[in-house]
Amino acid sequence: MQRSEPWRVEDFELQKQLYKGKASLLYKAVCKVSGIFVALKLYRKARLSQLNWYQVQREIRIHSQLQHEHIVAFYAAFEDSEHVYLALEYAAGGDLYEELKRRGGSLSEEKVARDVLGPCLSAVGYLHQKGFIWRDCKPENILVSGKGGRGRVMLADFGLSIDATEERPVTRAGTLDYMAPEVVMCPEKSHPQENKEKALLGYTQAVDAWALGVLAYELIVGHPPFERETRTDTYEQIMYRRPHYPAALSEAPRSFISAALTKSARKRPSVEELIGHPWVALPRALEAKAAVSDGASQHAVQLPPPELGALATQVLKKYASMNEAKGAPVYNITVNASLQRHPLQQAAPDAHHLSSAGQDLMLDMSPASITHQEAAKQDDATSSQESSLHTLMQWAGSSVQRLSSRLLSNGNPAPESATSVPHSTDTSLMEEDAPLQLEVLSEAETRRSSSSSEGSLAALFYPPLPHDQAAARDAASPWSKIRHSDVSKAPLTDSALPGAGQPLDDSIRAHHGSMSAKATPADKVALAAVLRPQTTAQEDVQGDRTPEKLPQRRRQDSNASLMDTPEPRTLVKFPSQRASRQSGIARALSFWSPQPDVLSLE
Numbered sequence: 069m070q071r072s073e074p075w076r077v078e079d080f081e082l083q084k085q086l087y088k089g090k091a092s093l094l095y096k097a098v099c100k101v102s103g104i105f106v107a108l109k110l111y112r113k114a115r116l117s118q119l120n121w122y123q124v125q126r127e128i129r130i131h132s133q134l135q136h137e138h139i140v141a142f143y144a145a146f147e148d149s150e151h152v153y154l155a156l157e158y159a160a161g162g163d164l165y166e167e168l169k170r171r172g173g174s175l176s177e178e179k180v181a182r183d184v185l186g187p188c189l190s191a192v193g194y195l196h197q198k199g200f201i202w203r204d205c206k207p208e209n210i211l212v213s214g215k216g217g218r219g220r221v222m223l224a225d226f227g228l229s230i231d232a233t234e235e236r237p238v239t240r241a242g243t244l245d246y247m248a249p250e251v252v253m254c255p256e257k258s259h260p261q262e263n264k265e266k267a268l269l270g271y272t273q274a275v276d277a278w279a280l281g282v283l284a285y286e287l288i289v290g291h292p293p294f295e296r297e298t299r300t301d302t303y304e305q306i307m308y309r310r311p312h313y314p315a316a317l318s319e320a321p322r323s324f325i326s327a328a329l330t331k332s333a334r335k336r337p338s339v340e341e342l343i344g345h346p347w348v349a350l351p352r353a354l355e356a357k358a359a360v361s362d363g364a365s366q367h368a369v370q371l372p373p374p375e376l377g378a379l380a381t382q383v384l385k386k387y388a389s390m391n392e393a394k395g396a397p398v399y400n401i402t403v404n405a406s407l408q409r410h411p412l413q414q415a416a417p418d419a420h421h422l423s424s425a426g427q428d429l430m431l432d433m434s435p436a437s438i439t440h441q442e443a444a445k446q447d448d449a450t451s452s453q454e455s456s457l458h459t460l461m462q463w464a465g466s467s468v469q470r471l472s473s474r475l476l477s478n479g480n481p482a483p484e485s486a487t488s489v490p491h492s493t494d495t496s497l498m499e500e501d502a503p504l505q506l507e508v509l510s511e512a513e514t515r516r517s518s519s520s521s522e523g524s525l526a527a528l529f530y531p532p533l534p535h536d537q538a539a540a541r542d543a544a545s546p547w548s549k550i551r552h553s554d555v556s557k558a559p560l561t562d563s564a565l566p567g568a569g570q571p572l573d574d575s576i577r578a579h580h581g582s583m584s585a586k587a588t589p590a591d592k593v594a595l596a597a598v599l600r601p602q603t604t605a606q607e608d609v610q611g612d613r614t615p616e617k618l619p620q621r622r623r624q625d626s627n628a629s630l631m632d633t634p635e636p637r638t639l640v641k642f643p644s645q646r647a648s649r650q651s652g653i654a655r656a657l658s659f660w661s662p663q664p665d666v667l668s669l670e
């Protein structure tokens with residue numbers, strides 16, 4: 069819808085009113101010039117306060133910069149004496165709130181992950197890369213492109229969005245049920261200069277990550293997690309209480325939601341990190357893989373370490389059958405437990421100086437390299453894709469455990485006091501002489517330790533190829549040089565490392581009573597790489613997922629509070645264009661498996 073002369077309302081034939089708000093009206097209309105349907109949003113000038121004017125301008129400024137398949141397209145903005153008009157992509161399926169009602173109040177976990185959360189995270193991640201904060205995540209503002217819930221979901225309504233590179237968000241804006249604690253703590257305001265002087269006020273893009281956690285919970289459970297009868301009670305829930313997780317909620321969405329609903333904004337994973345959570349990342353990765361027709365492409369997905377790896381297995385199992393139905397290829401999974409620092413990370417200021425030799429362990433799990441024992445197990449087992457995938461995943465988990473056991477004990481037999489960590493991996497696949505003796509670091513410890521370490525699990529999802537081409541591809545892969553048999557030969561520690569033989573830091577030992585006091589720095593690095601915090605134990609009161617009565621349609625809490633003080637900012641830094649263009653999945657998974665591995669994704 070591009071043309072040189074200004075648009076006029078006469079260029080549109082209004083067909084049906086879709087919505088009437090305080091200051092706006094929304095019509096389904098057809099553009100007489102192009103013939104396409106649009107959603108025409110009309111702001112009545114007479115009803116716009118000075119603040120609302122600012123808000124509308126900001127909406128136009130921000131929305132007109134957005135182009136993403138999961139964001140409603142912005143076609144045009146124009147005005148006449150009475151109205152400001154926005155011509156937007158028309159979403160025939162209406163909003164997600166209506167869709168939710170049509171479906172009885174909740175959606176399946178798989179649908180939420182694959183069809184809603186994945187796309188929304190990607191769209192919000194895109195907003196964040198541009199420096200914007202959405203601030204208005206809720207089902208009413210997520211539209212569906214096709215009727216009957218078909219088509220794609222799209223974010224709509226950027227009336228509250230803010231450019232965090234230009235303005236400092238200090239206002240309680242949005243819809244209470246979706247507000248993060250740091251937003252709830254902010255005051256409302258009625259004119260631009262209010263609160264400007266309060267340096268301690270303010271929040272970041274992390275508020276959108278929180279809201280997406282609320283959204284995930286609501287879509288699955290049937291109501292927002294902190295919703296209460298009164299606003300005061302809701303405030304208290306948001307600030308201090310953990311949500312109630314119904315027993316029927318599976319581990320994967322629960323882990324995602326509880327991460328997103330981390331009260332501390334500083335500790336909360338970013339949207340980009342949430343994109344890497346197995347619950348949403350793996351379905352997307354599988355879909356992307358299935359869509360690949362070029363045999364040369366590879367999709368690398370970093371699998372999270374064991375405790376989240378179990379989640380990954382569950383998620384993959386669910387989707388494996390769906391992909392099988394679509395004729396998707398069998399998975400070749402390569403697990404890389406490399407402990408060697410990637411050359412690109414050498415310059416990291418706090419880097420542990422790992423030797424360049426001797427710490428490279430790689431477990432190639434492509435079918436060709438699976439040991440006879442595993443292969444036999446696979447043959448015996450049902451040949452379905454799902455079960456072989458499951459077996460491979462379990463084997464990956466147990467291999468890492470084996471590796472970490474050896475590192476933990478520094479080659480010595482396991483101490484008597486060693487505490488076993490219950491794992492969902494199939495221990496029958498583990499070597500008998502590798503008892504589990506892992507303990508879980510506190511989250512803080514793990515984050516600190518892992519910030520300068522590397523080592524991860526990675527899986528390569530190859531598109532299907534004829535056998536001879538697959539063999540050629542495998543031979544060309546740098547991974548092909550190291551086979552499973554090399555694992556046993558690889559030295560596990562390097563006595564030349566600085567600090568070798570020194571006692572572990574007290575802080576780490578406190579969490580690892582069973583660890584050898586002589587673990588080397590490399591061991592600590594390996595540990596940090598292998599161990600991730602268990603999902604925070606959550607109160608799990610028995611309950612079912614019968615959705616409660618749907619709440620009244622929630623509208624913005626306050627139109628008067630939509631303003632933020634324009635203030636030049638220099639502090640906010642966003643990823644470079646180049647970084648943001650790098651392959652989504654492995655980069656995004658870095659939170660869950662903190663060190664992106666060395667795989668080439670292109």
Ligand SMILES: Nc1ncnc2c1ncn2[C@@H]1O[C@H](COP(=O)(O)OP(=O)(O)OP(=O)(O)O)[C@@H](O)[C@H]1O
Nearest residue numbers: 087089090092107156157158159163208224225623
């Ligand atoms: N592009 C669109 N296509 C179809 N329906 C839409 C579209 N945009 C919005 N709607 C419908 O209109 C409703 C309100 O739209 P929107 O959120 O943009 O208004 P608003 O400015 O937030 O109104 P208010 O602030 O007064 O609540 C949405 O919840 C959705 O049901």
